[in-house]
Each structure stands twice: as C-alpha cells, then as structure tokens.
Amino acid sequence: MAAATALLIEDNPADRALIGHEIRADVDLPFKLETADSLRTGLQILNSKRIDVVLLDLSLPDAHGLDAVQTLTETWPDLAVVVLTGFDNTQTALEALKQGAQDYLSKNSLDGTVLIRSLQYAVERKRIAVELRRSEQRYRALVAAMTSIVWSTDANGKIQSEQPFWSEYTGQAWGKYAEYGWLDALHAEDRAIIEAFWRSGADPGTEVEFLTRVWHDKSRRHRRCVARVVPIIAVGTSVTEWVGTLTDVEDAQQAEEALRRAERLASLGTLAAGIAHEINNPIVAAWTSAEAALNVLGQPASQDLLAECLQNVIQSVVRCRDTVEGVLRFARHGTVEQHNCDIARVIRQAINEVEHYATERLQSLTWTSTANLPVIYGNEAQMQQVLVTLMRNAIEAGNAGQLVELKAIGFDDSVEITVTDSGHGMTATEQQRAFDPFFTSRKERGTGLGLSIAHGIMEGHGGSITLASDEGRGTTVTLRFPASATSAGTKDTTSRDSTV
Amino acid sequence: MKQTDRVTQSHQKTERTATVFVVDDDAQVRRSIEQLGRSVGLNVITFSSADEFMKNDLGDVTGCLVTDVRMPGLNGLDLQAQLNKSNFPLPIIVITGYAEVPMAVQALKAGAFDFIQKPFRPQALVEVIQKAIESDAKKGERKRELQEIRERLASLSPRENEVLKLLVGGKTTKRIASRLNISPTTVDFHRNNILGKMCVENLVELTRVVDLCELAGE
Incomplete structure (x- = not known):
C-alpha cells in the first residue's frame, strides 16, 4: 500500500x-x-x-x-x-x-x-x-429498497428492542408492540396461528413463512403481508433470536385478483358475445318473418307466403332453443351417469356417425387401435359426443381427398385417443382460445361450443384433452381417459366385445 | 290499420320493378328478408354468399343490395370493395352484427348507402331499403336526362355546334356573326334551330343543360 x-x-x-x-x-x-x-x-x-x-x-x-x-x-x-x-x-x-x-x-x-x-x-x-x-x-x-420491514425478536418471539420500521408501518408505539404486543397489530383471524407458532416454542429447524393481515396505520386498515422469519443460532443449537422481514403484498395480491377477475370476465364476455351472436340471427329471422306474416294477414292470395313465414318463424325459434340447450349442456357437466364402458365400441359408434359426413366431403376416415384398450368408467353417450365433435372438426378443417385419422392406444392405466387431420391448422392465438366457448376458427358456421363441451366432458371423466396444431399443416387433438379402477376383471370381456 | 297502409304504400313501389338483392349466409335470415320483401311487394333475389352473387351477371338493374357483413369466404366488406372496383351501380346496405360498429363505419366510408344493426326492426329494414331504391331511381332519372341531352347535342350540325359554344360562352348575336363571318340573321336562325333541337325555351335553359353535361364529364 x-x-x-x-x-x-x-x-x-x-x-x-x-x-x-x-x-x-x-x-x-x-x-x-x-x-x-x-x-x-x-x-x-x-x-x-x-x-x-x-x-x-x-x-x-x-x-x-x-x-x-x-x-x-x-x-x-x-x-x-x-x-x-x-x-x-x-x-x-x-x-x-x-x-x-x-x-x-x-x-x-x-x-x-x-x-x-x-x-x-x-x-x-x-x-x-x-x-x-x-x-x-x-x-x-x-432496507429502504426492499420495501420490507425488518424486525427481530428474542428466541420466544418477544420483541425486546425498538423496531422503528414496525412502528412506522403499524403505528404501534414502542410500549405497545414490546414483548407480544406486536400480535395486536395482526388481524384477529390470523392471530391465533401465528401466536401458536411462537408460544409452542418456535421450531428453529426451518425458515417460516406466513401470509397474514397486518394493521397498516397510514391506510387505517389491514393489509396482506408475507412474514418470513429466520432463526439466528449462536453457539450450540439454541436460538438466540429471530430476524424476519414483513413484505406488504396487498398491491400485488390485488393486482393478481384483478387479473383473475378480468380473465373470468373476458371468458364471460366471450360467452355472452357468442350467445348474442348465435341467437341474434334466428331472432332477426323470426321477427322479420313474423312481420312479413302480419303484412299479408287476411290476404287470400298470400296464403302460401303466410305459411312459409310461419314455418321460418318456427325453425328460427327452434334454433334459439338449440343454442340455449347447448349453453346449458356446456354449463352443466359432471351430473351424468357413469359406468364401465367398452371404449372400442364407443369409438366404432362415433365412426359410424361421422363416416357419412366424411364421404360427403370426399375425405377418408381411418382408425386404428391396439388390442389392449382398458375399460373406461364413464358415460358412453358423452364419450361418443367428444369423439364425434373431434372428427367433425377434423373433417371440416380439411379439404377433399385428405385423411382424418383416429388412433387409440391402450396403456395399463389409461387410453390415449388422437384425432389427426391435415387441414388448415390453427394459429397460436386460435390454439390458445380453442376451448373458449363460442370461439371458432372454422370458416363454416358452427356453434363454437364443440371443444368447450368436449373439455367439460373430459374433466368429468377425470381425463384430459390437449391440442397441437401447425398452421397450414393440420391439427392433432389428444384425449386421455383414465382406466376404470375396477376394470381388471372385465378386461377379457372387453377385448372379446371389441372384435364383434 | 297501420299494416294495411304500409302494404298499399309499398305496392306503389313495385311499379318501378326495382330488385332487392340479398346476400346472407344464414338461410333463415335470407328467407325471412325475402318473405318480408314479398309481403310489401318488393322483388327480392337472395344469394348465400358473396361469390354466388358476383357470379351472376345482373345486367341493367335498378334497386339495391343488402349484404350481411359477417360471412364465410368473402365477407360483406370484401364484397363491397370488389363491387366498388367494378363500378357496381346499386346502393349497398350493410347488415352488421352485435358490436360491429367499426365495420359499419368502414362500410359507410367505402360508400355504403346505409347500415343496419342486428337485431333490427323489420320495418326499419323495409324503410332503409325503400330509401335506397328511391335514391337509385333518382340517380336513374338523372342518368336518363343526361342521356337525352347527349343525344340532342349529337343531333346538332357542325355549324350549330360552333354557334352553341359561342352562345353559352355569352357572346351576342352580333359578335357571333362577325366571328363566324355570317349575317346576324343567319345566327338567329341557327339559334332558334338549336333551341328547338335541344328542347329548351331560352338561352338560360340551354346553358343549364349544357352545364349538366359538362359536370357529368362530357
């Protein structure tokens, strides 16, 4: 030097x-x-x-x-x-x-x-x-940058020295928060659990974290805080004191809650806009035809037109009812009867239902399956509905001459079913919203409820539905049904049935 | 009572053989507008898509076009843009859906006659259609008038044409005579012939019809 x-x-x-x-x-x-x-x-x-x-x-x-x-x-x-x-x-x-x-x-x-x-x-x-x-x-x-309050207590959680930061936050004077006085600054409902921790001899083995509401003097109310405490262990193993931080997370939590609320509202908004859109057309049609009927009422020469108008009114009203039923079906899942089902038969029935649709659009539909499909505990009609939805979507995404492929793979504990098309695929944004009610990427008019309902049904079966798509190259939707817990004894029957 | 009034009123409209072209992908909406049109005596032709509409050669038509905005394939605004390019002569009414005000604004900016928002009162649709048809008819009248003026102008001789130009340019008989090196009597003769061929009473009217032609870009 x-x-x-x-x-x-x-x-x-x-x-x-x-x-x-x-x-x-x-x-x-x-x-x-x-x-x-x-x-x-x-x-x-x-x-x-x-x-x-x-x-x-x-x-x-x-x-x-x-x-x-x-x-x-x-x-x-x-x-x-x-x-x-x-x-x-x-x-x-x-x-x-x-x-x-x-x-x-x-x-x-x-x-x-x-x-x-x-x-x-x-x-x-x-x-x-x-x-x-x-x-x-x-x-x-x-300390100032941390926006946390730093404090320390003795081995039993008693405050033994002045804690200016604590005092500033809670408004408690030194005499008020000394010893266990600081507990008074906690919300009455949160106090018991924290008090118990200290009174029962705090466990020095771990760092402890509490989410608790602490009285904030400036805003005259309790705010949510995260308290972290760390034991200071001197010679040997005895705790000499505890130091801790108290971080005000009220703003962060409120922001998070606002975000969740906004997300819920956005979903609700999508649903409402979807319903409005789906129902507005038949409302327009019914109203307009009814008005037309009223215009020609009593004119003997317009009997045919009158009948046509009333037909259209009825059809439009029925369409409104169908939409409402779809919404209700979407809103209500988990209340259906479930029992052990032969998944292979469900697949076959679903294929039968959409085969004609594929032929109509000059597309081929193939399906393969491993022999060991386990029994699934669920509702056949619902499972079939999911499969039909996926295959119809796949057919509608593709063009003439293309192939829609369904594969079922059996595992000990589950069945995985994939439906793959080589159609127009979906953008990243579309994929994110694919399961939103009334969202549709289809050029053709659909209810926009198919995948939302499918998602609900899969949840009701303890299963899952995931989607992977390449824009312009096609989409694969994967279903996973858990195997029935009581399927062991019925496995043989299942495989025999599936060969019929 | 009100209903009957409306029917009588609209029966008068049919005399013009105007056609309402409707483009909507929703079959029930399409059908209902057709029924409404028929119920008030309008001639309605419907199309399920913009493509289908554009495939048809409409020829020389009067009336208006009613198109939904939200359609698969070409939507209503695309259709409007395409029609604008090909100088489609009819007024266009655009039907917008729930919360599609921006689309309505865009349609109006692109020259749509009007827009109507779903769900609309059927009578409101009839009213806006009738206004569009009237507007189209007026445009037709103007066009016919212009056509007549053009034909009359074409019937003038070269000399009459020269005299006409000087006349509407505000020249006196004397000035025209000296300019064309003819006698004032001859100028007056030509002038009377021009007024007769153009079917007007005086110079003021003559100037008006010639101006009309010039405004129309002749």
Whole structure:
C-alpha cells in the first residue's frame, strides 16, 4: 500500500521545522509530509492532492482555532485530523474531538514516537469510521429498497428492542408492540396461528413463512403481508433470536385478483358475445318473418307466403332453443351417469356417425387401435359426443381427398385417443382460445361450443384433452381417459366385445 | 290499420320493378328478408354468399343490395370493395352484427348507402331499403336526362355546334356573326334551330343543360 500523506499546517517556522524533523527522523517513516504555513495554503494543498491526515495547529493567524477543524471535517469527511495545541488546553482539545478531530497533541510535550503513532491511529480510525458509515448507508439503502420491514425478536418471539420500521408501518408505539404486543397489530383471524407458532416454542429447524393481515396505520386498515422469519443460532443449537422481514403484498395480491377477475370476465364476455351472436340471427329471422306474416294477414292470395313465414318463424325459434340447450349442456357437466364402458365400441359408434359426413366431403376416415384398450368408467353417450365433435372438426378443417385419422392406444392405466387431420391448422392465438366457448376458427358456421363441451366432458371423466396444431399443416387433438379402477376383471370381456 | 297502409304504400313501389338483392349466409335470415320483401311487394333475389352473387351477371338493374357483413369466404366488406372496383351501380346496405360498429363505419366510408344493426326492426329494414331504391331511381332519372341531352347535342350540325359554344360562352348575336363571318340573321336562325333541337325555351335553359353535361364529364 502506498505511504499515507500527512499535511502539517503550522505558522511558526520553528515548530514546523521541529515537527518536520521529528517525523522525518523516524526511520520506518510511513508518512510523506507536506507543510503549509497558513490555513489558506493548507486548504490549497488539500484541494490539489490526496491527503490522509492533517496535523493542525489550533493557533493559526488566519483561523479561529476550532473553526478550522470544522472546515476541514465538513469539507473532507474522509480526512483524519489531529490537532496541535501550543498551550496545554484540554478543554479546547476536547472540543476539537467533538468537531470530528481524531486526536490532539500538545506541542509542549511533543515526542516523535507519540506523534507518529497518533497520526497512524488517526488515519486507521478514520478509515474504519468511513467504512462503517458507508456500510450503514448501504444497509439503510438496502432496507429502504426492499420495501420490507425488518424486525427481530428474542428466541420466544418477544420483541425486546425498538423496531422503528414496525412502528412506522403499524403505528404501534414502542410500549405497545414490546414483548407480544406486536400480535395486536395482526388481524384477529390470523392471530391465533401465528401466536401458536411462537408460544409452542418456535421450531428453529426451518425458515417460516406466513401470509397474514397486518394493521397498516397510514391506510387505517389491514393489509396482506408475507412474514418470513429466520432463526439466528449462536453457539450450540439454541436460538438466540429471530430476524424476519414483513413484505406488504396487498398491491400485488390485488393486482393478481384483478387479473383473475378480468380473465373470468373476458371468458364471460366471450360467452355472452357468442350467445348474442348465435341467437341474434334466428331472432332477426323470426321477427322479420313474423312481420312479413302480419303484412299479408287476411290476404287470400298470400296464403302460401303466410305459411312459409310461419314455418321460418318456427325453425328460427327452434334454433334459439338449440343454442340455449347447448349453453346449458356446456354449463352443466359432471351430473351424468357413469359406468364401465367398452371404449372400442364407443369409438366404432362415433365412426359410424361421422363416416357419412366424411364421404360427403370426399375425405377418408381411418382408425386404428391396439388390442389392449382398458375399460373406461364413464358415460358412453358423452364419450361418443367428444369423439364425434373431434372428427367433425377434423373433417371440416380439411379439404377433399385428405385423411382424418383416429388412433387409440391402450396403456395399463389409461387410453390415449388422437384425432389427426391435415387441414388448415390453427394459429397460436386460435390454439390458445380453442376451448373458449363460442370461439371458432372454422370458416363454416358452427356453434363454437364443440371443444368447450368436449373439455367439460373430459374433466368429468377425470381425463384430459390437449391440442397441437401447425398452421397450414393440420391439427392433432389428444384425449386421455383414465382406466376404470375396477376394470381388471372385465378386461377379457372387453377385448372379446371389441372384435364383434 | 297501420299494416294495411304500409302494404298499399309499398305496392306503389313495385311499379318501378326495382330488385332487392340479398346476400346472407344464414338461410333463415335470407328467407325471412325475402318473405318480408314479398309481403310489401318488393322483388327480392337472395344469394348465400358473396361469390354466388358476383357470379351472376345482373345486367341493367335498378334497386339495391343488402349484404350481411359477417360471412364465410368473402365477407360483406370484401364484397363491397370488389363491387366498388367494378363500378357496381346499386346502393349497398350493410347488415352488421352485435358490436360491429367499426365495420359499419368502414362500410359507410367505402360508400355504403346505409347500415343496419342486428337485431333490427323489420320495418326499419323495409324503410332503409325503400330509401335506397328511391335514391337509385333518382340517380336513374338523372342518368336518363343526361342521356337525352347527349343525344340532342349529337343531333346538332357542325355549324350549330360552333354557334352553341359561342352562345353559352355569352357572346351576342352580333359578335357571333362577325366571328363566324355570317349575317346576324343567319345566327338567329341557327339559334332558334338549336333551341328547338335541344328542347329548351331560352338561352338560360340551354346553358343549364349544357352545364349538366359538362359536370357529368362530357
């Protein structure tokens, strides 16, 4: 480390020479020495180069003793100052220490060794003080930046020292939160569990985290906070104290709740817009035809038109009813009868139902299955509905000449069924919304409820439905039904049935 | 009573043999508009898609087009854009769905006659259709008038044409005579012939019909 530099500010040339001599006389001299004959010159030197310690005469012609100390310590907070007093004035010397000087020496009893040691100590003490101050600043900045409250308790959770952050948050005065008083700041419903933790002898083995409502003085209400406590374990295994942080998560939680609410509303909005859209057309048709019927009422020549109008009214109203039923079916799942089903038969029936539709659109429908399909506990009609929905979607996504493929693979604990098409596929956004009620990527009009209902049915069967799609290349929907818990004995029957 | 009034009123409209073209992918809506049109004596032809509509050569027609906005394939706005390109002559009424106001705005900006939002009062649709038909008929009258003026202009001799240009340019008989190096009597003779051929009473009317032609880009 480079040698420290000392600056001697002394107006008396004899003293300056003497002190300079004393310092230079030291063979292990750790100081470089600068000298100044007035405070003015001294300040100039301080401004121009790095000085670690100043040796300051208190009786300079251009300074009033202690004022010089103050000037130095305020302007250079990292500078160590040692004062020299010509007369053995202890009072003045003590005042100088209060002003921030590190030490004082009397010119009357000046000794080289003492002088050097004093300078060394002054520099060292100042360095430590500066470091401490910086560390404290860092710590305070950290605590402020954390927006958490830091607190500590004794081994039993009693607060034994003032906790300014706690006091500021809760508005509790020192006397109120001391010992177990801090529990009063917790919401009555949350208090018991936390109190129990401390009173039953807190387990020092783990870090503990609580979500609790704490009284917030500024907003005059409780806010949700996360409290984390960590035991400080001294020698041996006994906890000496607990330190903890309290983080206010009210805003974060509210934001999260708002988001969830918005998502729910968005779903509801999609549903409502979908219903409105689905029902508006038949409403328009029924109203318009009814109005037309009214226009020609009583005109003998318009009997045919009247009949047509009324037919259209009825058809439109029936369509409204179908939509409403679809919505209700979507809204109500899980209330259907379930029993052990032969999944292979369900698949075959579903294929029978859509085969004609595929032929109509000049597409082929193939299906393959492993022999070991387990028995599924569920509702046949519903499972068939899901399969029909997927295959119809697949057919509608594709073009003439394309293939729709259904594969069923049996596992010990489940059946996996995939329906794959090589149709127009779906964009990432469409995939995300595929299971939303009334969402449809189809060019043709559909109810937009097919996949939503399928999703509900799969949930009702403890199964899952997932979708993977490549835009322009096709879509694969995968169903997974868990095997029936009581299927073991009926496995044989199942495989025999499936070959019929 | 009100119903009967409406029927009588609309029977008068049929005299113009205007046709309402309806494009909607929803069969029941399509059918209902057709029925409504028939019930008030309008001639309605329906199409299930924009493509189907555009496949038909409509020839020289009067009336209006009613199209749904939300349709598979070409939607109502696409259809409107295509028709605009080919100078489709009929006013277009656009039917928008629930919360599709931006589409209505877009349609109007692209020159739609009007829009109507689902679910609409059937009578409101009849009213807007009748307004469109009237507007189309007026446009037809103007067109016919213009056509007549053009034909009359074409019947003028080259000399009469010269005189006409100077006349509507505000020149006096004397000035025209000296400009064309003919006698004022001859100018007056030509002038009377022009007024007669153009079927107008005086110079003011003559100027009006010539202006009409010029405004129409002749």
